[in-house]
Amino acid sequence: MSAFSAIGDDREIDRDEFTPGIEPQATWCPGCGDFGVLKALKQAMPEVGKNPDEVALFTGIGCSGKLNSYFNSYGFHTIHGRSLPVARAAKLANPELEVIAAGGDGDGYGIGGNHTIHTARENHDMTYIVFNNEIFGLTKGQTSPTSPKGHKSKTQPHGSAKSPIRPLSQQLNAGATYIARTAAVNPNQAKEIIAEAIEHDGFAHIDFLTQCPTWNKDAKHYVPYTDVQQSDEFDFDVSDRKEAAEMMRKTEERLYEGEVLTGRMYVEDERPSYGQEKRAIGEMPEEPLAERYFDEDAEWERTYDNLLEHHK
Amino acid sequence: MTDNELIWRIAGGSGDGIDSTSQNFAKALMRSGLHVFTHRHYPSRIRGGHTYVEVRAKDEDVQSRGDGYNFLLALGDSFARNPQDEAYYGKEELKPLYENFDDLREGGVLLYDEGLLDEEDVEEIELEEAAEENGWHVVPMDLRGIAKEHGREIMRNTAGIGATAAILDIGTEEFEELIRQNMSGDMQEANLNVLQDAYEAASELDIDHDIEVPEGSHDEEQVILSGSNAISYGALDEGCRFISGYPMTPWTDVFTIMSQHLPEFGGISEQVEDEIAAAALALGASHTGVKAMSGSSGGGFALMSEPLGLAEMTETPIVLVEAMRAGPSTGMPTKPEQADLEHVLYTSQGDSARVVFAPANIRECYTQTRAAFRIAYEYQIPAIVIYDQKIQGELRNLPASHFDEEPNADPGSVLTEEEIQDAAHHASGKFQRFLHEPEDGSNVSPRSVPGQKDGRYLATGNEHTPEGHISEDPNNRIAQMERRLGKLDDIRADLDENASHQAYYGPDEADYGILVWGSQQDTAFEAVDRLNENGHSVKALGVSDMAPYPVEEVSEWLDSVDQALVVEMNATAQFRGLTQKEIGKYGDKLSSLLKYNGNPFEPAEIVDGFESSINGEELAATNMKYLPAAGD
Numbered sequence: 001m002s003a004f005s006a007i008g009d010d011r012e013i014d015r016d017e018f019t020p021g022i023e024p025q026a027t028w029c030p031g032c033g034d035f036g037v038l039k040a041l042k043q044a045m046p047e048v049g050k051n052p053d054e055v056a057l058f059t060g061i062g063c064s065g066k067l068n069s070y071f072n073s074y075g076f077h078t079i080h081g082r083s084l085p086v087a088r089a090a091k092l093a094n095p096e097l098e099v100i101a102a103g104g105d106g107d108g109y110g111i112g113g114n115h116t117i118h119t120a121r122e123n124h125d126m127t128y129i130v131f132n133n134e135i136f137g138l139t140k141g142q143t144s145p146t147s148p149k150g151h152k153s154k155t156q157p158h159g160s161a162k163s164p165i166r167p168l169s170q171q172l173n174a175g176a177t178y179i180a181r182t183a184a185v186n187p188n189q190a191k192e193i194i195a196e197a198i199e200h201d202g203f204a205h206i207d208f209l210t211q212c213p214t215w216n217k218d219a220k221h222y223v224p225y226t227d228v229q230q231s232d233e234f235d236f237d238v239s240d241r242k243e244a245a246e247m248m249r250k251t252e253e254r255l256y257e258g259e260v261l262t263g264r265m266y267v268e269d270e271r272p273s274y275g276q277e278k279r280a281i282g283e284m285p286e287e288p289l290a291e292r293y294f295d296e297d298a299e300w301e302r303t304y305d306n307l308l309e310h311h312k
Numbered sequence: 313m314t315d316n317e318l319i320w321r322i323a324g325g326s327g328d329g330i331d332s333t334s335q336n337f338a339k340a341l342m343r344s345g346l347h348v349f350t351h352r353h354y355p356s357r358i359r360g361g362h363t364y365v366e367v368r369a370k371d372e373d374v375q376s377r378g379d380g381y382n383f384l385l386a387l388g389d390s391f392a393r394n395p396q397d398e399a400y401y402g403k404e405e406l407k408p409l410y411e412n413f414d415d416l417r418e419g420g421v422l423l424y425d426e427g428l429l430d431e432e433d434v435e436e437i438e439l440e441e442a443a444e445e446n447g448w449h450v451v452p453m454d455l456r457g458i459a460k461e462h463g464r465e466i467m468r469n470t471a472g473i474g475a476t477a478a479i480l481d482i483g484t485e486e487f488e489e490l491i492r493q494n495m496s497g498d499m500q501e502a503n504l505n506v507l508q509d510a511y512e513a514a515s516e517l518d519i520d521h522d523i524e525v526p527e528g529s530h531d532e533e534q535v536i537l538s539g540s541n542a543i544s545y546g547a548l549d550e551g552c553r554f555i556s557g558y559p560m561t562p563w564t565d566v567f568t569i570m571s572q573h574l575p576e577f578g579g580i581s582e583q584v585e586d587e588i589a590a591a592a593l594a595l596g597a598s599h600t601g602v603k604a605m606s607g608s609s610g611g612g613f614a615l616m617s618e619p620l621g622l623a624e625m626t627e628t629p630i631v632l633v634e635a636m637r638a639g640p641s642t643g644m645p646t647k648p649e650q651a652d653l654e655h656v657l658y659t660s661q662g663d664s665a666r667v668v669f670a671p672a673n674i675r676e677c678y679t680q681t682r683a684a685f686r687i688a689y690e691y692q693i694p695a696i697v698i699y700d701q702k703i704q705g706e707l708r709n710l711p712a713s714h715f716d717e718e719p720n721a722d723p724g725s726v727l728t729e730e731e732i733q734d735a736a737h738h739a740s741g742k743f744q745r746f747l748h749e750p751e752d753g754s755n756v757s758p759r760s761v762p763g764q765k766d767g768r769y770l771a772t773g774n775e776h777t778p779e780g781h782i783s784e785d786p787n788n789r790i791a792q793m794e795r796r797l798g799k800l801d802d803i804r805a806d807l808d809e810n811a812s813h814q815a816y817y818g819p820d821e822a823d824y825g826i827l828v829w830g831s832q833q834d835t836a837f838e839a840v841d842r843l844n845e846n847g848h849s850v851k852a853l854g855v856s857d858m859a860p861y862p863v864e865e866v867s868e869w870l871d872s873v874d875q876a877l878v879v880e881m882n883a884t885a886q887f888r889g890l891t892q893k894e895i896g897k898y899g900d901k902l903s904s905l906l907k908y909n910g911n912p913f914e915p916a917e918i919v920d921g922f923e924s925s926i927n928g929e930e931l932a933a934t935n936m937k938y939l940p941a942a943g944d
Contacts, residue, residue: 056762282575304712
């Protein structure tokens, strides 16, 4: 038996395998958009042929962080805004794992904004799903980095003076090689996009619009939406940076005007992932590093055999 | 105390090659059979300023930088003369000369580069008067001129070494050998010529001094290296193959050494966006089954407090290095202090379980880093190695055989897939990663790593059930807390049995004790020798296990003395506070000698501090503070 026999298992996968069983009970509010992410993610797994033991899901803090509890895989529910650096190292330590990270808009665009930019810049081969409901839900309805300008909350009673963050444009500039926006109310598109993102060899960023029926009643404006790939109005080349940037600008502006445009915004297939780059320059081993600790034949060198020479 | 020792100080501007020259000088002396120890002093700037390195050499083990020095090679600051720069440098090029007057001993030799320093300027700083007063032997030499003759001014360092060798009558063979090893082609040729010319020029001068360079020989092969080297090699020997970090002085040293060597050992190094990410990456790699470390210095370590707590709650083993410098906040980036102890012990929220080791010297940097990895991975707990800017940069020789240890790549309590099949699983199929009561009766519940068949679990920073589900159940909470905190008792017992890190020094029976930790230990040991020679009855204990604290060992030792002086490099007596807190008594027995001016103790200062304290006198020196016993 190999050390990681779950990896590469090519039997047919049933999405129910990703349901954790009798426990725990969901603690998301009725009507929460997060259910849409969970469902789309589970549906995507058979499409990409991944089994629960070869998937490592890393989440942050907040409602989105509970995704781990309802999704049956290896999981690491980390700390607020820090899912990406933990996930990155997991991918470097064992590149054969399917690494997915998820967090809310506060997590990915606020407290963890630095990590989001740098993970995109490095183009790690992983999928990052941001549950964007334009509100801090679990802390009871404060303004978030994606809340519209003028948004009133208990912490900004006079209405926010800040413009919302533009995550798609930001991630394009940062270097993400797959960028999409989808919505919980659009399950088929959401499933397809998650499956594509997982299969994409590089950093895939999904801005996933979710509604918060408890704290952000305005979220119902996510219906109706327009799939930009299915609409003749938005005929653009998804692999062209300039056209993608223009499309993102439209998408991000119109969202706050009440028109929801979703779909793939940018797909770049040429750029090697970070792991490939690192291997190419000799800064990462060919075989998964994690495997070596299980390999009885692995040779562990003593430092004095070579390094001490310089000190004599 | 001037008998049979050389303390050679080379001074110049940052960037003048002071460091590399002193390293070669120290290595040459070691190769000639001496024991050596270096002490670095440098400003927080890239080029210019005043920097110096001391090399102390004796025919027996050298424990500290010593007191003052007896030979100054003042090269002058070559960067203070940049004509294109509009900044005002004043007489900065002279700094390496006059800023070193204070500690040069009576009768010492002062060799300076008259090729760089103008005679008129030197007159202004009244060198002649100072020399007369102190009986110094002043030797001006045109080192720059000798270097230029063979090509480049930068080789005036080599000229300085050649002149030093002639004045001290120690020959140039070892230096020539080092030049041949480190350089090739024209550079090698030019440096050999400069060395020889300067040696001959200095030989012609008639300098009558009484510095005697001792002669010695080693029983076995020696190596010379820094604390950062030793920590890095300890980590590599423990199978560490992943490091993540963000540069910060003085932690950068370990990060650099590891980054340079990890690829050749098949490992991975990551320089990331900040220290939160750095520690989080180490956590991610360890979670996935790789032995990993990260680290920083005070301000960067503050950022790591979140991932540190996550490692504790998820029982993910990691090793963090904390290289202390003077604080608070940005403090003095290139100056040592031992004031991050409480920061390292108590940072992060909640009742936390962590292990903290404070190696006292380069020897211990290696052994305790290995211990930190072993404990972290066996007990699934974060371990921190705390040391300071002093040990980070100083070089010291020790037998090569010290590193002759078998590697240990064992990732601790990680199960194989076969073992996972037999382990406890929840009804939902999840592996029970966090058992309340592990089968072997220990507090360590074995783990799986992602990708293993049927080993799925959830690692979470929330309180959690055995399979990792978030839980606020009171009984589960108690069971998990007790198991996590219970590891500390197990670790204390393990260390007491296998690897007690405390160092005892001096006679078994003594009236007085000196209690010390970290980088000041060996200096204090040297002071103990002198105090006993002076007719006092003193012994010392150097404590290296900060957490879990060796309560029994230290209590027993404190019982055996009437009074103890705690020597540490901070203003608030942090280690004395820890000792009192952990043991719960001896408040009336422990007084403190503190220093926090950015420079480590010299042995004579500890001698003075001790004598003042037992005589009830006020400290004469203003660079230290005496804090009397305060009661429990």
